[in-house]
Amino acid sequence: MGEIRFYRDEVEWTSIAEQLKQMPCPHCKAVGTLNRHGSISGCDETSTGVLRARRVFCSNRNARPGCGRTFSIWLADKILRVKLTTRGLWQFLKKAVSDGITAAIDAASDACRLSGRVLQRIWQRFDRRQSHIRTVLWAQRPPPDLPGDSQSTQAEVLAHLQAAFPDADCPIAAYQQTNKTFFF
Numbered sequence: 001m002g003e004i005r006f007y008r009d010e011v012e013w014t015s016i017a018e019q020l021k022q023m024p025c026p027h028c029k030a031v032g033t034l035n036r037h038g039s040i041s042g043c044d045e046t047s048t049g050v051l052r053a054r055r056v057f058c059s060n061r062n063a064r065p066g067c068g069r070t071f072s073i074w075l076a077d078k079i080l081r082v083k084l085t086t087r088g089l090w091q092f093l094k095k096a097v098s099d100g101i102t103a104a105i106d107a108a109s110d111a112c113r114l115s116g117r118v119l120q121r122i123w124q125r126f127d128r129r130q131s132h133i134r135t136v137l138w139a140q141r142p143p144p145d146l147p148g149d150s151q152s153t154q155a156e157v158l159a160h161l162q163a164a165f166p167d168a169d170c171p172i173a174a175y176q177q178t179n180k181t182f183f184f
C-alpha cells in the first residue's frame with residue numbers, strides 16, 4: 001500500500017478539496033484532473049452510518065488527461081477494516097496491556113458492540129504490527145524510559161506512541177496522519 005492521505009475534520013477536508021486541482025494524482029501524477037467523487041461510510045462504536053473516507057476521481061472524461069482511477073482520503077480517526085474509531089481502539093489496547101486481554105474484551109464488547117472473536121483478531125493485528133509501529137516511532141523519537149522491566153512489548157509500544165504524540169487528542173489518529181499510513 002502506498003501513501004495514504006488523511007484529514008482531521010471537515011475544515012481540513014474543505015481545504016484539501018479546494019486544492020485538488022493543484023494536486024498531482026497519486027497514480028498517474030497528472031495535475032488538474034482530480035475531482036471529488038463521493039464518500040465511504042461504515043460503522044464504528046459511535047454509529048452505524050458514519051463517514052469514513054472521501055473518494056477522489058482522476059478524470060479521463062471529456063478528453064481530460066487523467067487515468068480514470070480513484071483513491072480515498074481517510075478521516076484520521078478511522079482504520080481500514082476495523083469497526084472502531086482510533087479512540088475506541090486506543091482505549092481497548094490500553095486496557096489490554098494494563099488489565100489483560102480478557103478484561104479488555106469484556107469492556108469493549110459491551111461498549112463497542114463487537115464480538116470477542118472480532119476483538120481478539122484486532123488484538124492479533126496489533127500484535128503482528130507492533131515491531132513495524134516501533135520502527136516508525138523510532139524515526140520520530142526514542143522510546144520513553146518505563147519504570148521497572150516487567151512491561152510487555154505491547155505496553156512499550158503504546159507508551160512510545162503516547163510519548164511521540166503527547167498533545168494529540170488520540171495518538172493513533174496522530175500517528176496515521178503524520179506517517180500517512182494506517183496504524184495496522
Ligand SMILES: [Zn+2]
Binds near residue numbers: 026058066
Ligand atoms: Zn490519475
